[in-house]
Amino acid sequence: MNTLSYGLLTLLSANSLSGYELTQNIKPLWRAGHSQIYPLLMSMEQQGYISYQLIEQSDKPDKKEYSITEAGLEQLRKWVEAPAEPPVLRDELHFKLYSLWLTKPEEAKDLLQKRAEFCKSELERYKVLLKANEVLRDERGETRELKATTFGRYLLIRKRVLDMESSIQFCEWALEELEPAK
């Protein structure tokens, strides 16, 4: 049971999902490919934290729909309450900024503009997720309170939105700082 396993339990505690859907849904929360996810699902199924049902589909290939078990929910509950490890951020841009004096002004500018563009496209994705979560909240007749299943997701997506907005602001500020050198 590593962090990613708990992440999968986290998603399954809100909805029953297939491995494929988990691979898509986990993207805004954690970077992981399907080659990591399928083996963990099999292992957690063997440990009794999740179970699956084979869903036969006519329009698409059949799938395994995983659900969290009582044991899995109990395991997750304990983990959520334990303090969170400090985040791990690995960003090449940090090194490239540090070595910026080695580059030509156009290349420094390009580096920051490309990052800004990336963050803007991420921001759009998160704003869509925020909307979708609000729709789900209304569907479930929930309000903005801790016990609502959509509340934590609301906080999380807001966090990612703030992170991206802050990154975009940094890039734009840095581009201005660069201006006199042009």
Place this chain on the structure above:
Amino acid sequence: MNTLSYGLLTLLSANSLSGYELTQNIKPLWRAGHSQIYPLLMSMEQQGYISYQLIEQSDKPDKKEYSITEAGLEQLRKWVEAPAEPPVLRDELHFKLYSLWLTKPEEAKDLLQKRAEFCKSELERYKVLLKANEVLRDERGETRELKATTFGRYLLIRKRVLDMESSIQFCEWALEELEPAK
């Protein structure tokens, strides 16, 4: 030559440093332990990107002071100009926020308060680094322009400061959102 190798070259392009010092200095830029760093230094030395000089010390154990070579600088220059890969952020808090509805209000509050404290202590570290970089800039008689060796570091540390301030603001906002549930 992986990203961490280029990170070590980045630090060595500004100053000659030992493996131990590199391990300390790289912390604000990238997470890496000394067990990763020493083997990479040996490999880069064999490839001719860096060289070292044994420094005998009377007050401390002897050390190897690594310097970047012309070949290393050329290699680094090419890498810096290539576009930066998207950042990889792995934060347990994302999952814990998503599963927040499973917890008691005090535990949710504790989770956010602890993260805020962590970010505040990181912020202090970065502010010290920012001051140290300004002192170095003055010592070298540099101004805030691209060609100055302290300029990129100035941008980078400002980025980290903005990141931490944004995280602290998120925690404080989320704690307020949590309030009515108490």
Place this chain on the structure above:
DNA sequence: TTTCTATATGTCTACTTTTACATATATAAA
């Protein structure tokens, strides 16, 4: 009719990262 894309599930290898093991010098504190 072939090709492309999305859905769907898996394995394998290479690489990276973490944690523990291992050793050694010098200073400072208990």
Place this chain on the structure above:
DNA sequence: TTTATATATGTAAAAGTAGACATATAGAAA
């Protein structure tokens, strides 16, 4: 005098991650 801490350099094993390999269904487009 033992112990703890900071400095200093390495190795080994285990765990985690990324990218490629592998296969299959179904719909849509060329």
